[in-house]
Amino acid sequence: MSKNVNVSEKKLLEVKDLINVGIFSALYFVLYALTSCIGFIPVFMILVPVVCPIITGIPLMLYMAKIKKFGMLTITGIIVGVIMFVMGHPWLVIFTGTVCGFTADIVLKFGEYKSKKMSVISYGIFSMWSMGAIISLFFGFKEKYLESYRAGYGDTYVDTLYKVTPDWLFWVLVVGAFVGGIIGGMLGIAVLKKHFKKAGIV
Amino acid sequence: MQVSLSAVKGRTKMELDPRTKLFAMIVVSMIMITGDIRGIGFYIGIGIALIPFVLLLISGNLSKAIIYGILITFSSFMEIMVMNVSGIANIIFLFLSGMISRFLPGVFMGYYLVSSTTVGEFITAMKKMRISDKIVIPFTVMFRFIPTIVDENKSIGMAMKMRGIGIGGNRKNLIELVEYRLIPVIMATVRVGNELSAAALTKGLETNQKRTSICKIGFHFSDLIVFGYVMAGAVLFAFNQMNGF
Structure with a gap:
């Protein structure tokens, strides 16, 4: 028993924590994938990074209430990034997933894993990983990506995409993802208060 | 399935x-x-x-x-x-x-x-690629869990339909719709997850020894x-x- 106490004092990740990471990553990913189906409506594709964090805020805030150690959000970020990559997004998504997860972890540690304000901000930062998945619509990647779509989706669709994705929009979306995260985080905290506290899950 | x-x-x-x-x-x-x-x-x-x-x-x-x-x-x-x-x-x-x-x-x-x-093959293969336990365990849990979530969601959907919550039910408020579908799913999943961690403890996943496996990869x-x-x-x-x- 004394050995266990030592381990948790050292703040190392135990198997129990790793299982929690798995569960909440699964919840997060399934919800994210379901919500991002709005992207199938052509132009709504660019709205995915803003809308999804609002819904996924609910499981993520519960997750953050359970986090007491450093590194769990980083692992979630890596996992989400790797799965997005395997499903055919550019490799940059692994990078943004790792970086956003790590930064979110630092912010969370800053609030000593208790501060609600910090966990909302942390979630806002975490939500920005999705920019790595959508970056192929902007900057140098744009031409090649959209030209490969021209054959698949037709001229009208691609021309519309060209029109609605100027480069400055990327930075707007970065901010949008952050704001979406903040809204989702606050929603999550409200839900947490209303439902999970009573049930004794938190 | x-x-x-x-x-x-x-x-x-x-x-x-x-x-x-x-x-x-x-x-x-x-x-x-x-x-x-x-x-x-x-x-x-x-x-x-x-x-x-x-x-x-x-x-x-x-x-x-x-x-x-x-x-x-x-x-x-x-x-x-x-x-x-x-x-x-x-x-x-x-x-x-x-x-x-x-x-x-x-x-x-x-x-x-x-x-x-x-599961055994998957873990062994990941280990052979020299991926850390800290990534392998969450990944495995995740793949094991997605079907559970789908399953729970199906049953909760049926229970909620009985109470008239759902598309075409008598409660049409979108926020309520999300709330009454999503929260039970999360609760059920977290509960199953707690049981899983207890099971992992009894299986000795926590020891810091090198894992052996009977899978031939x-x-x-x-x-x-x-x-x-x-x-x-x-x-x-x-x-x-x-x-x-």
């Missing part, structure tokens, strides 16, 4: 190393999503789209293979037809066939990956064939992207 990493071995005819499956999946989804459907690209696409079909067939998953085969044939025909149609019909056809041919192969490849790999002749085929597709694809033949 068994979608998770299964605990027991099914009656598979051909054994593939999980690493080969992973590689094939990355290549298939990458080529299908960013691929070009005109000219040579179309034939490369067909060749790559065949991979999940053949693998599903060989692994004895006949019904899924047939569903996939029908859908992909349908979308390929649409893509050929598109050349002769113009106007609004063109957009609709392109979009439908684009959606199917771009995302379906990746989805079915993922299905094949998780349905034909046991290794590359065989069948791996070589699949790897060669996928690699050939990838090289052709890269060539086509660069000079456009």
